[in-house]
Amino acid sequence: MSFAKPIIPVAFSLAIAPASTVSAHPIDCAILLCLSGGWPASAECTAARAEFIRRITPWPIEPPLQIWRCPMNASFHAETPGERIWSISATVLPAQTYTPQAAVMRDMALQLAGGRRANVDISGPTYDFVRSIKVYDIDWYAWAGETSNGEREVCHRPKARKRLGSYGVQGDFDWAVMDITAAPEWLNMNLYPDGPCEAAGRFRGVGVEWTDYFGQHGFELVRY
Structure with missing residues (x-):
C-alpha cells in the first residue's frame, strides 16, 4: 500500500479529559478529525486509519467515513459532551494543538459536541476534505x-x-x-x-x- 505522508509540525498535546473518556468516542468521529488533520501520529489516529482502510477491503466494501455515525447533532447522554469531543480532538490531533490551524479543529470539535440543539451543516468549505x-x-x-x-x-x-x-x-x-x-x-x-x-x-x-x-x-x- 502507498500513501502520501503529510508533514506535521511538532507540538505538545493538550489533555482535557481522562483517556477512558476518549476511548469511548465513536470511531467515525476520530476518522473525521484525523483525516482532516492529515492522519497525525497517535494511537487514536492509527486505529481510525486502520478502520478507514478496513472498510474498503473486500468484502463487503463500505463507505470509509460514515459521518452519519458520528453524533454531530445528537446528544451524547453524558454530563460534559463538549469536554468529551474536545478531548478527542486534542488527543488525536496533538500536532495541531498549538498551531494557527488548530482553530479549525477546535471549531469542528465544538460542532461535534453540540448536543440536542446542534444543527451542523457540512456544506461549507471547511468540510471539503469529506x-x-x-x-x-x-x-x-x-x-x-x-x-x-x-x-x-x-x-x-x-x-x-x-x-x-x-x-x-x-x-x-x-x-x-x-x-x-x-x-x-x-x-x-x-x-x-x-x-x-x-x-x-x-x-x-x-x-x-x-x-x-x-x-x-x-x-x-x-x-x-
Whole structure:
C-alpha cells in the first residue's frame, strides 16, 4: 500500500479529559478529525486509519467515513459532551494543538459536541476534505479477439465492474459507474488500448483517495 505522508509540525498535546473518556468516542468521529488533520501520529489516529482502510477491503466494501455515525447533532447522554469531543480532538490531533490551524479543529470539535440543539451543516468549505474522498472499486478483464464465428474482432469483457464511490454535500455516500480510462494513475492498473478495446488487461482492486484540510493528497490501494 502507498500513501502520501503529510508533514506535521511538532507540538505538545493538550489533555482535557481522562483517556477512558476518549476511548469511548465513536470511531467515525476520530476518522473525521484525523483525516482532516492529515492522519497525525497517535494511537487514536492509527486505529481510525486502520478502520478507514478496513472498510474498503473486500468484502463487503463500505463507505470509509460514515459521518452519519458520528453524533454531530445528537446528544451524547453524558454530563460534559463538549469536554468529551474536545478531548478527542486534542488527543488525536496533538500536532495541531498549538498551531494557527488548530482553530479549525477546535471549531469542528465544538460542532461535534453540540448536543440536542446542534444543527451542523457540512456544506461549507471547511468540510471539503469529506467530499474529496473517492473510492474506486474495479474488477476489470478485457482483451481483443474475434467473435465465436470469426466474423469480426471485438473486445471481450468477462469482468467489467468499475464503480466510483463519492460523498455528497452533506456527507451522503453513493456509487456511480465510472469511465475505466478516467481512473487515476496511482491505481497503477497497467491497462492499454488494443484494437477494439479501449483498456485491455486485468485489474482487480479497491482504492481510496482523499485530500486533507491542509490540501495534502493521500491514497491507499488494496489489490486482491
